[in-house]
Amino acid sequence: FHKVFREYYNFIVNDLSSFYLDVLKDRLYTYSKNSLDRRSGLFTVYLLLDDMLKQIAPILPFTAEQAYMHFKKPNKKKSIHMEVINGDFDLYLDEKIENDFELLLSIRGNSLMALEKMRNSGEIGKSVEADIILNPLNDETKELLEEYKEILNQIFIVSNVRINKETGEEFQDRKLSYALKAEKAKGEKCARCWLYLDTVGKDAEHPQLCEKCAEAVKSEV
Numbered sequence: 001f002h003k004v005f006r007e008y009y010n011f012i013v014n015d016l017s018s019f020y021l022d023v024l025k026d027r028l029y030t031y032s033k034n035s036l037d038r039r040s041g042l043f044t045v046y047l048l049l050d051d052m053l054k055q056i057a058p059i060l061p062f063t064a065e066q067a068y069m070h071f072k073k074p075n076k077k078k079s080i081h082m083e084v085i086n087g088d089f090d091l092y093l094d095e096k097i098e099n100d101f102e103l104l105l106s107i108r109g110n111s112l113m114a115l116e117k118m119r120n121s122g123e124i125g126k127s128v129e130a131d132i133i134l135n136p137l138n139d140e141t142k143e144l145l146e147e148y149k150e151i152l153n154q155i156f157i158v159s160n161v162r163i164n165k166e167t168g169e170e171f172q173d174r175k176l177s178y179a180l181k182a183e184k185a186k187g188e189k190c191a192r193c194w195l196y197l198d199t200v201g202k203d204a205e206h207p208q209l210c211e212k213c214a215e216a217v218k219s220e221v
Contacts, residue, residue, distance in 0.1 A: 049067075124184065135182050
């Protein structure tokens with residue numbers, strides 16, 4: 001029992017709470033209601049909850065049953081204990097993405113340390129008050145950052161991640177080589193998503209919002 005509990009506890013605390021759900025907040029709260037990015041995040045959380053409730057039901061029967069009662073699921077059974085555990089987990093596995101994110105998380109760990117230094121010195125309060133600047137020092141790092149550049153700020157939970165030739169503290173990690181530094185975020189604070197972006201004020205109808213939030217608000221009207 002204690003081995004299974006420890007595995008689930010670590011997964012929920014480290015992988016979900018400290019990383020994935022924290023990263024997902026911006027998409028869930030600020031993206032357009034029907035945007036593909038937001039819906040894909042919701043679907044992933046749905047799959048996680050569905051599978052996790054089935055798996056913990058034998059060892060935490062009452063907790064699983066109570067959670068299942070509030071779970072909005074099509075073709076729902078009368079009880080979680082009538083559900084069948086899905087064994088097809090290979091459908092969700094992608095070795096390349098898994099390897100890529102191991103590398104990205106190692107960069108994230110170093111970015112968190114840089115942000116903590118800024119926080120301790122009083123330069124920032126929240127991490128979104130900062131930008132991360134990355135300078136890839138080899139082709140492998142450059143290719144990785146280019147592939148995921150659209151979501152790097154979400155992974156690091158900062159306003160912007162800029163990839164350029166600026167100097168910073170250098171890191172070597174497996175096949176990665178890069179220089180990294182954190183600095184005060186450039187741009188104005190969006191009143192809706194709280195990110196500091198240079199697109200804030202460009203929409204005349206919503207001068208306090210960034211471009212993404214202005215489009216999301218308009219889509220809901």
